[in-house]
Amino acid sequence: MVLVRDSQDAPPRDAVELTEVTKVHPGGVRALDGVTVGFGRGSFTAVMGPSGSGKSTLLHCAAGLDRPTSGRIVLAGQDIGALREPKLTAVRRAHVGFVFQSLNLVDALSVWDNILLPQQFAGTKPDREWAKELLARVGLAGREKARPGELSGGQQQRVALARALAGRPAVIFGDEPTGALDLSTGREVLALLRRFVDELGATMVMVTHDPAAAAWADRVVFLADGRIAGELHSPSADKVSARMMELTR
Numbered sequence: 001m002v003l004v005r006d007s008q009d010a011p012p013r014d015a016v017e018l019t020e021v022t023k024v025h026p027g028g029v030r031a032l033d034g035v036t037v038g039f040g041r042g043s044f045t046a047v048m049g050p051s052g053s054g055k056s057t058l059l060h061c062a063a064g065l066d067r068p069t070s071g072r073i074v075l076a077g078q079d080i081g082a083l084r085e086p087k088l089t090a091v092r093r094a095h096v097g098f099v100f101q102s103l104n105l106v107d108a109l110s111v112w113d114n115i116l117l118p119q120q121f122a123g124t125k126p127d128r129e130w131a132k133e134l135l136a137r138v139g140l141a142g143r144e145k146a147r148p149g150e151l152s153g154g155q156q157q158r159v160a161l162a163r164a165l166a167g168r169p170a171v172i173f174g175d176e177p178t179g180a181l182d183l184s185t186g187r188e189v190l191a192l193l194r195r196f197v198d199e200l201g202a203t204m205v206m207v208t209h210d211p212a213a214a215a216w217a218d219r220v221v222f223l224a225d226g227r228i229a230g231e232l233h234s235p236s237a238d239k240v241s242a243r244m245m246e247l248t249r
Contacts, residue, residue, distance in 0.1 A: 014038035014074070015171040015203040016062050021071030023057050023226075031057040032068065033226035039171065044197040044204040046214035048240065049223035050248050055207045056175055058223065062205065063173045064092045076170035093122035097164030097172040101179040103156050105148040105163075111135075112144040115163045122167065134162040138192060154185035161192055165202065172196075174206040178213055190216045211240035222247060 016039045023032040031054045039045050039062075047055050060066040062073060064080045073080050076095040080088055097118075098104075105114050115134070116126040135141050138158035148156050157177065164172050174193070178186035194216050196202040206217065214220045215237040222229040224247050232239055 013040055015041045015043075015076065016205065017072075017074040018058070018062060019072040019074075021058075021061060021068045021073060023054075023061060023066070024069045030226055032061065035071070035223075035226070035228055037221060037228055039203060039205050041170075041203055042197065042201040043219065044194065044217045045206070046217035046220045046235070047205065047207045047223065048209065048211075048214055048220055048244060049229065050244075053223040053229075053247075054226040055223055057226075059173050059175055059205065059207050063096050063098070063171075064088055090122070093118060094124075094167070095170040097167065097169040099157075099160050099164045099172060099174040099177040101176040103148075103160045105156060105159060107148050110145050110147060111140060111151070111159050114148065114159055115166050118163060119167050124167070127166070127168075130168070131162070131166050134165055137195075138162050152185075153181055154188060157181060157185075157189050158192065161189070161196070165196060165200070169202075171203040171205060174204065174208075176208055177206060178208070178210070186210075186213065211237040211244065214240045 019036050021032055021035045022030065024030050035058060047058060049055050057066065061068050064075060068081065075091065078091055080091060083091060106117065109117065115131050119126045135144065138161055140155060140158055148159065151159070178189050181189060190213055193204055197204050208214055215235050217235065218233065220232040220235045220240055222231065222243060229247060230243065232243060
């Protein structure tokens with residue numbers, strides 16, 4: 001896949017692009033097998049597939065958390081496969097936000113300090129006005145001084161969302177971000193993700209096993225045996241479920 005640009009100086013249309021990416025784990029297990037896929041700027045993509053299909057491996061490679069065995073990954077216009085540490089870490093901190101099922105909040109820090117922590121690690125000046133706006137958007141204005149342990153699970157996930165967006169990343173990666181939440185709270189978090197894409201132009205790539213969660217996305221990319229097994233655009237939960245049943249037969 002070739003990067004498509006509107007002009008010579010325009011940014012790539014894809015926030016993340018994988019070209020013929022293969023990942024072989026120790027022991028010869030091929031988690032990804034020649035995957036070529038792009039995730040457009042300002043889009044919401046769900047990644048689904050049977051257990052062991054390579055979903056999390058794809059996300060980790062795309063985010064620069066793991067290196068592919070072969071292939072090319074372009075993140076925010078940079079070929080991250082050609083980067084060595086600590087440059088790769090610097091690019092990841094500047095351009096990527098993460099929201100995982102395990103929230104990785106620091107219990108000893110306040111909500112406010114948790115949100116600003118990634119920017120402090122990156123050595124950049126936190127945008128405090130933007131952080132305040134994010135707190136309001138996730139419904140936690142006035143809870144800046146609270147500790148994570150004083151919040152509900154849904155509120156903690158909202159802190160994680162605000163933290164992921166605080167640095168204005170090129171793309172947000174989510175690995176089962178609603179997996180530990182009850183149905184109602186999960187819907188609230190997915191609605192927030194949808195709003196961030198629609199209103200702020202965020203790019204979201206979310207691994208999920210839940211067809212109802214995937215239905216919030218613009219597109220669902222399916223994996224099977226480490227390979228792309230099709231896509232659905234404007235997905236419904238019923239269509240996603242039907243496709244998943246085909247893949248697991």
